[in-house]
Each structure stands twice: as structure tokens, then as C-alpha cells.
Amino acid sequence: MSQKFDIQQLAELVRLNLKPDERAKLSRDLEKILAYVEQLQTLETDQVQPTSHVLQIENVFRKDIVKPSKVRESVLKYAPKRSNQFFKVPKVIEET
């Protein structure tokens, strides 16, 4: 079966460090599922509008009003790593 996808590239996009055996297994699964999904291609849908939202709701707004939530401490308390009022991550290298 010809593969449409590059499992390595997909894993790179979604930040998964797949191990070789995982890669092989997931590739097979994806191929099988995509082959099943392929049946959609038999349908003629040129005149059909896509449905992103099943309800016909529109124009839902909120007013421009400030309401402080005061969650900072309770979020930082459980953060994997913090430094005072900041979340802390490994060094982000912006320049090379």
C-alpha cells in the first residue's frame, strides 16, 4: 500500500518523539484507518456546503468589560516549574 503520509514529519509537527516500534505500529494503524476513510472519496460533494457548526448561531459577543480572575497563584502553584510570578521553561534560543 502506498503511503500518503510521512509519519516522521507528522510526529515532528505535533512534537512526538516516537520510538521506532511505535512509528511502525502507528503507521500501519493510520494506513488502515485512512483506507477506511477513503470511502468518502466516492461521494459527489461539489455542490455541498461544509458544516463546521451544527447550530445556526452567530454573532455571540461579550462586552468590553474587565473582570480580574485572580487565578495566577493557583495556576503557578501547580506549574511544573516557576520562577516567582513567571512560568519557567528551558532556554528558548531565538538567535543562532
Next chain:
Amino acid sequence: MNTQYESVIGLEVHVQLKTKSKIFCACSAAFGCEANENTCPVCLGLPGSLPVLNEKVLELAIKVGLALNCRISERIKFDRKNYFYPDLPKAYQISQYDMPVASKGFLVVEIKGDGGVLTEKRIGITRAHLEEDAGKLLHEGIKDGSWVDYNRAGVPLLEIVSEPDLRTPEEAFQYLVSLKAILQYLEVSDCNMEEGSLRCDANVSIRSIGETKLGTKVEIKNMNSFRAVQKALAYEVKRQTKAVESGEKIIQETRLWNESKSETFSMRSKEQAHDYRYFPEPDLVPFSVASEKIETIKKSLPELPKARWDRFKTRYGLSDYDAYVLTSDKILGDYFEACIQEKADPKLTSNWIQSELLALLNAGKIAIGDSPVKAKDLAGLIRLIGNNTVSGKIAKEILPMMFETRKSAETIVKEKGLVQVTDLKVLEEAADRVIRANAKSVSDLKAGKKQALGFLVGQVMKETKGKANPKLINEILTQKLPIQ
């Protein structure tokens, strides 16, 4: 013969819209707060949280769209732009992909030619779309990592994308000046590049003149002023031209501007192979903009720079160029008009602002809005010149004192006794003293050497410590020393 190249430039401007709360939650959008103070489950992207659009954001975006002569979309929707970065809490940015608020507009930019002659150029606006800002990363002085502050995450942004209609770095600079002016007039943004409320990325390519196909474009980021944009583009055009001339191929890439080294450098990052996987944001419903709403907003638009420019010319008799300079910055224009309100002469005011005041402000790196000399006080000084209380020369000495002391011109004139001497008796006595002491010059003058008069006037001015009215001295000396 060498090939001539032209540059093709398009700009992407991100402008923070001035709202009280963020785009999708009720957190304050204020700048300069304690780290992570303005955060909630929504802008932190905590599991389970959902966005709801701030109605003010859409209104401001429509305002900008209208001012940029855009078509306002009847239906808009939001999409997710997926990518990973620690400043992006949900790993997707809510943005607009194929149904932006506004599209197909234009902005008329004034290009300054030789001798201050302005020529108009119409720059196309491809689109303006809404999105949420990301948080902020701090690296400096932190050895073992980076810090993340999400106060900025969810601040409303409008991205304004121009057509690749700009041909020189100078045009790009002027485009930014004009765009900023419009945004300021609309009062939709603080437009402060240092605080990041206005940011600009540039796309630039070169091609030989006459060629209609676009060359390979390079994106430049990390410029923190309009001048930096201009400099970065100039550098990049030079770099690309040199590369092409030596037979190299331009690589499509993102380059960063290094201000201190005055050069761009490649990011050389794997991240460049982005696939953002845009798809409609299922957590937000679509929006329809009624034509009545667009009309209402249109009617509420304030006077824009172009209209004010014309008004300054007809109402105040200013020159094309002076009126342009004064109206290209809203605060400057407001300052000018505040002076006029205080009964200062328009032309004199225009000159004083553009030469003396701006020189002092620029020297001190002070924005016009923060000027220690308020419009009321500058108007006071200009009135003193107008009614001959002080000479222009003395006024030029008074202004820096006003800057320093924040006192009014009247007070300084009184304290320092700088009132112009117009008492004929005092002036005649001074003239007599000068005549007695400068026999040589007197005889030169009498012999018809007119330059000698200037020297004698100067001596009388010296006698009166610069307070004499030069016109009167001239008259007295001419009368006393008729040419034979």
C-alpha cells in the same frame, strides 16, 4: 551594461487594538502590569476554557478597515493557526484565515521628493484580520531557562497586510508613518513600537527593472522602529542585489534584523517549514456584519490625516509641506491646533513647532505628547513675538529656559528683564555712544559702505544686551548718519 534592480516590498503590521479587556476573555489588556497578573483560564489556554469575542474588537477592526478604504466582509469567521511555542498557551493562535474582517483597500502615501515636494502613491491593502497576541518570553539575565509572562496573551491584534507595492525602503518608511497616523487619528491603538503595540515585519525581493515576475522573497523580523524597518530593508536590498550579481540564488527564508550590528541574519531554523494546519475555530461561531452597522461606524469616523492636512492649508494658510508635517502625527497636529486656540499666529506657530520645538524635543528624545512646554505656553511665547514684546532672537533663548524650568514665557521675560527695548530715548543714547566709539565705521558708512550699518546695529544690540528692537535701531542710525 549592468542590470538595474528594483526592490519589491510588502509590509505586515501588527497593531494592538486599544480595548479595556482582551479579545476573548475579561482580563485587562493593560500594558506594564506585574507578570501573569492579567491572566485567566481562557488566555492561559487552560483545558476546558472557551473564547468569547469582545464586541469592541470587531468594531475597532471595522473602523480601521473603513479608514483604509477596505471592503468590510459581510461574514467573518475565526480559524486556528496551529504551532508550538512557549508563549502560545493553546499551541494554536485564534486568527482569521480566509474570511478576514477587511480586504482590498488602499492607503495613499506621501513620498517626499527633492526640496520637500510631496507626491502621492497608492499602496494596496491586501487584508486586515483579527487575531490574539501571544505571551512574552524573557531571556536576558536568566542563565538556566526562559520565563513566560502571559499578560500579553489574548490582547487583540489587527494584522494589516499590504500589497507588494512599495519600491524603496523610504517608501516603506512613509507607508508606516501614514498608517500610524491613521491608526492614531482613529484612536484604535497606542501605536507604541517600544511597548510593542505596533510591530512590523517586512517581505522584500528584488528583480531587474522591467521584469513583472516577483523574485524570491525574504521575510525580515525584529525591527523595533520605523527607521529600523527602513535600514533593514536597505541592508537587505543591498545584500540581495550583491548576491544576485555574483550569481547566487536568493533563498526564501526569515531573517532577523540586528540593530546594533546593522545587518540581517538568517534564522536557519527548522521551524521555517511550518504547516499551520488552519481550520475553522469550532469554539467561536461565525459573525455577520450588517451593512447598517458598517454605515453607523462609517459616520462615526473622526477627521483623518488627509482631511486635516487639507484643512490646515485652507484654514491656516500653511504650505503643503508644513501642513503635511503637522498632520502626519495626530498629537503634533493637536498640539498645533491647541496653540491656535490660544491665539497664536498659525504660520509663526508652524515654524516654531517645526524648527525650535521639535529640535529641542528630538535632542532630548522626548515625544511631543510629553513636551515640558505645553501648547498653551508655546502659544504664550509666540504671542510675545507677535506683539513685539520680545525679539525672535530672545525668544529662541527663552524656549530652552521654558523647557528647563517649565515656567511660562511671560514669567521668564519678567524675571530676566528680557522685554524688548522700544523706548526711543534709551535707544538714541545707545546709538550716540556707539557712534562716538566707532569713528571708522561711521566714516565708512558715510562714504557709502552699507555693510558698516550692520556692524553698528550689532554694536547697539550689544549695548542693549540684545533687547533692542533691531528695526528701530536701523531707523535711528540711518537718520543720524545719512549717506553723503
Next chain:
Amino acid sequence: MELFRLTIKQAQEVVRKTPKQAGELLQALTKRIGQVDSKLKAYVRFNPNHIQLPKRSDQNAPLLGIPISVKDNMVTQDWETTCGSKILKGFVPPYDATVIKKLKEAGATIFGKCNMDEFAFGSSCETSCFGPTRNPWNVDCVPGGSSGGSAAAVASDTAIAALGSDTGGSIRQPASFCGVVGLKPTYGRVSRYGLVAFGSSLDQIGPITKTVEDAAILLNVIAGHDECDSTSADIPVPDYTSFLGKNVKGLKIGLPKEYFAEGLNPQVERKVKEAITVLRDLGAGCVEVSLPYMKYAVAVYYVVAVAEASSNLGRFDGVQYGLRAENSNLRDMYFETRNQGFGAEAKRRILLGTFVLSAGYYDAYYLKGLKVRTLIKQDFDRVFEKVDLILGPTSPTPAFKVGELTSDPLAMYLSDIYTISANLAGIPAMSIPCGFSRDGVTPPLPIGLQLMAKPFEEGTIFRAASAYEQATKWYEQKPKL
């Protein structure tokens, strides 16, 4: 009767009469958990110490002093919420989901957090990082999924009632496997604010209860517009209990021929057909209808739902909360955190969802999926012009064995073939018990009947379900534990 066996309705009366019984009810449930949950593993967390004892001023609160258990994908303030995933270990939300708020305002105690498939990805409750939940009727079988913990808790009387969430059948299929009532309301009927998202355009929270009446009581509490959820409908909420105890005379029920085709287990078919006879005898009119595009529902679902899921799960990156694989390099931190934190099924769906949205494949997969979704919705619109309800089996089979389908993801996906289309169309659907499958060797396994209605017409479902339930009283049968 033992207190833990109470329905919400019965508990309301007990607590109203004797407020201190609320404490005893809690103790009874806690004890019951101690006795049976080690076999079932329906709970990942429960909290016997936080009962709100009734206060005089709360006398009108509908769930006064009643413990309610929730699926562990609804965030609870200051109480760990993990979605059955290792990647959320240690995540303590700073806020309550809207449904949790509403339950608390109604006087309920959030009693326990129920096990689930990781991020609701599954039909068997086997993909949880806490291990599988077992079916109370036969512990060798799965309870269904993904709200398997909630369904097993209600069926085993370790919960008075529970909330589940349903993206493609995750309330109805486990309700069917465990012999309890499960309702997926209309999309937009119940706020999703605070529900950890799987497929945002499909997800809906709903009740899992011992009786139809309890489902109506619970839906009354959780339904309604929420200004925190842009997709929540601003449509008045009727009193769902007012639809109970009515007859079904004149009600038109459509029987889609596609639901009774190849692949349907004969015992399930027989029981569902018996239920049709019961409803006919009660006065309902049944006609055959057709939903020709239903056969594409699973394919559409595994495009649309996984695309949304792949994006929704991006945020689990170890930066702000939950698991972080510490590393001095940011890139490695991301890759290791996510690789260690997600289980196989989550990875499968993230990769699949990423593929269908990726450059060059969006139109052929994602856009195509959205278009066929329209066709499926139009199927329902057309059929609902002629009938008030659609009836069919909830699941093609009774509960399957633990481990039976884990090696074949596609076969697992196909077990949701009858439930997925209601999510794609956004319509309400309920599973109610309609009998048992018996092979004479292993313990009997419950079978579920599915009722679907037009958007926002949950009331019609309650009317028919209540009439059927009163005529059959399947809920009186309890698993032997």
C-alpha cells in the same frame, strides 16, 4: 432499601424529610465503593469529606445533599482533573466547569471523578492511564466508553447519578453496556465551558442515571445558556420532568433500515424489536425510514473529530501544568513530554488529525468530511419532517471482552456506528435499557435502545423513554457484585 441504591428522585425525598440522611447517604456510597470498586475501578478519585449538608435556606435546591459523580474530563476547582491521561497528572484546575458550578448551586456534592478513556478517545474505557474500568454485569467485559467509569459507577450503585460526555457515543454506548440511562443532549444545550475538549464541534455533556426520571432531573440542572460558551444555545430550557408519565399515543417513530442491517448482533436486534412492539402497543406509530448517508458517519467522524482533537491536544506541552519531561533543551522537553504523556490511542488520533489538516490533504479529507457531515445532517432533517423520534439500537453488540478489540483500532471505531451520526447532526439521543443478552453460560449483559429527536426536543425523548421504562422496568434488575 440500602441508601446507595437510591435514585436522585428517591434521595431527594429522603434528604428533604431527614436532612442528616445526606451524611448517611454519603457514608453508604463510600462504603459501597470500598466493597465493589476495587473490582470495577470506576473511580479515579472520590471525596467523602466534602459533602454539603443541607441548609435550611437551600430547601429548594433540587439536588440538595445529593452526591453526583462526574467524568474526569470536567474541571473541578482545586481538585485534580486528569482525563485518564498521564500528561495531566498533577493538573489542579483553578476553576469549575459550568456544569460543576450548576451542580453545586443545585446543592449537589461533587462526589467522585470517574475513569474514562484517555481524553475520551475510546469505546471501552481501556485507554485510561489508570487502567481499565470493568463492566459491573461481567467483570471480564468492558463497561463501554469513553464515559465507562460514570456508567459503571451508576450501574454498580457507587454513584446516585453521574455526568458523562459524548463526542461519538461516549455517554450512550457505556450506558447501553452497563444497563443504565444515558442522554447526549442537543449540541449547545449544555455548556461545554470546563469540559476538556476532544472534538469541540461534537462534544456534549449529559446525564448517566439509573432512571429516565433522574436524567430529566439532572438535565434540568445542567442545561441552559452560558455566556462563557459561544456555542451554547440561548433557547429556554423546559422542565424536562414535565414530559414524564405521559402516553405515547400518536407519537411517530422512525426506524432507519440502516440500523437493522448487517453487523447487528441477533440478540440486540431481537431486544430492540421487542421494544418497538412495546411502544407500538403503547400507541406509538412506527414506520421504516432511511438514512442513506449514515454508513459514512464513522469515516466522517474519524476525520472531523480527530482534526479538532489534534489541535485541542496541542496545549498539553508541559509548559504550564501537568507532566513535564524535564530537559535543558526546549525542543526535547516538548517531544519527550508529549511522547511520554500520551497513550497509543491519543497519539494515533493526534497524528491522524494532523494528517487530515495538513497542507495538500485538507480538501480531500477535512473539507470532504465537513461536506459529508452536511449530507448526514440533511438525512436527519428530511426524516424528522415525517417522524418525531428515530429509534434503533445504541450499539451493534452487547459489551465485549476486555482486550478483545484493543489491537484493532478500526474495529473499535466501528462499535460506535449507531451513535456517531447524532453527534455529527447535533441532535439529542438517549440510550435506555431494553433487556439482556443471554448465552446461558456467562452472566447476562444489558442491551440499550437508542432514541433520537430533533434539535432541542429532548422532551420528546423523555416522553417516549419514560413510557417505555414504566412499561418494562428493566432498571429494577441489578448486577450481582
